[in-house]
Amino acid sequence: MGMVPRSVSAWCYAALLAVLALAPFLFEWMEQPFYLDLLSRGLILAIAVISLNLILGYGGMVSLGHAAYIGIGAYCVGIPAYYDLYNGWLHLALALGVSGLFALVTGAVSLRTKGVYFIMITMAFSQMVYFIFLSLEEYGADDGLVIYARSEFPEWMSMDGATSLYYWIFILMLLSLFLINRLVHARFGRVIVGSKFNEPRMQALGFDTYRYRLACYVISAMLCSLAGMLLGNFAGFISPDMISWARSGELIFMVIIGGVASIFGPLIGTLAFVVLEEGLSAITVYWHLIFGIMLVALVLFGKGGIHGWLSMLDRKRVEHD
Amino acid sequence: MTEHLLQVSSLNKHFGGIYATDDVNLAVEQGKIHAIIGPNGAGKTTLLAQLSGQIKPDSGDIEFGGKSIIHYSMARRAREGLARSFQITSVVMPMTLLQNVMLAVQGTGGHSFRFWAPVSDDREMRDAAMASLAEVGLDDRADRVAANVSHGEQRQLEVAMALAMKPRMLLLDEPMAGMGKEEGAMMVEILNRLRGDKTILLVEHDMDAVFSLADKLSVLVDGHIIATDTVEAIRNNLEVQRAYLGDSHA
Known part of the structure; x- marks a missing residue:
């Protein structure tokens, strides 16, 4: 396996990653610092969407409560910061620990259900988190909480400054892609994918599918909490609004736009979503309507999302060869 | 007795x-x-x-x-x-025949909380799966997707999977x-x-x-x-x- 891309889609992804890697310099040269803000937010969401794709795309577990883990990650920065605890490692450990534990408990219950019930129960748990944070007067309740400084890390990996934070986000996003790529092609991933299509068969083959699906759910949640931790730092502000179920719905849309069960799908889906949202809202206040119609069209006609279209190019080229 | x-x-x-x-x-x-x-x-x-x-x-x-x-x-x-095959064909349709049988082999090989090494590089598992496919005469179609082979071949795949479990x-x-x-x-x-x-x-x-x-x-x-x-x-x-x-x- 060489490092040279072998298909149209692979070339596209390689080019995209190259552009993302150079983005801060590119935007500086264009004198458009706002774009870096937009891209930072997009890549943070991409991490959340990549994590959601692991359970939704590969595992067939449609969670309508994934935004809860963004919220948990963000509050694991915000609440310590409220007490002047800015140690980044503490924030990181809290985000991973709390989200992992919460996912273990709620996943253990949710994964006893299937289909629509799973969707509803994951949504119920995330609404629970939403209302808990909403009721925490000490931490601003529905007004939210301002974070005055970023998580503190050693000098060489500091988050301070827009460019440094951007590279934090970019590198964590890259690591997420890499992690998922390893995971789904390893034994663990095969069991997850097999269980999505035919769970009784997997059990008949000797796999306790419940345990594997639960582990998958926990991994996904912990990864998503990293997005929350970054979002808290990026926005400098957290509120229960981050957790509402509508947010979770958006994450699902981003997965579908990009293409479920593909490595790069979530990344391009999220970027497309964020860019469209920004572009359309600049044109008209009724952008939600246009956006909605586009999404419906995509779901009806564009099976496989953007990744699916790119893969069609690959196939065409193979036929021509 | x-x-x-x-x-x-x-x-x-x-x-x-x-x-x-x-x-x-x-x-x-x-x-x-x-x-x-x-x-x-x-x-x-x-x-x-x-x-x-x-x-x-x-x-x-x-x-x-x-x-x-x-x-x-x-x-x-x-x-x-105790390995079971199903009356109604029950395989993982989007996977290839080989991938299906490799799942069966994997099921016999201890837990699958292995997150890093790609399955496709696992020669031992691949060989075991190919041997089971050969037993039912499907080894020449190993890379076909299960959904795209004939009903009879899917039935044979069922048996190959059961055999691969070394039951x-x-x-x-x-x-x-x-x-x-x-x-x-x-x-x-x-x-x-x-x-x-x-x-x-x-x-x-x-x-x-x-x-x-x-x-x-x-x-x-x-x-x-x-x-x-x-x-x-x-x-x-x-x-x-x-x-x-x-x-x-x-």
């Missing part, structure tokens, strides 16, 4: 007023092919589902290799060496279901090759196949086993002919 690998005693299962399994006693000898025949709705698949752990019986006991497995989950029974016993639920004459003959040949090597409990509708394969036959009618004997004896048993053969040979 002959050694019984599988011993079913006083197994009962009813759904409402219907006795799907009615006081079933069954003993399958090591290394033999034991067939269960019976008219539609006699409870054959329900019986297999209880043996494999998919359905819990109301009462009775199932011993496998000398110990009771009645409280084991489906996955645990599979790991103990002590195979529970085969109508392996010839929906097969043409040629495909059916091929399956008989495949199962014949396993004779003596594997203990098999076979549920099958195709009478010719059953008579040519089975060492022993049990006849299931309305959830109850009315006779268990050699193929010859069953053929000549009048009661059986009325209950079963009469139906399909009329």
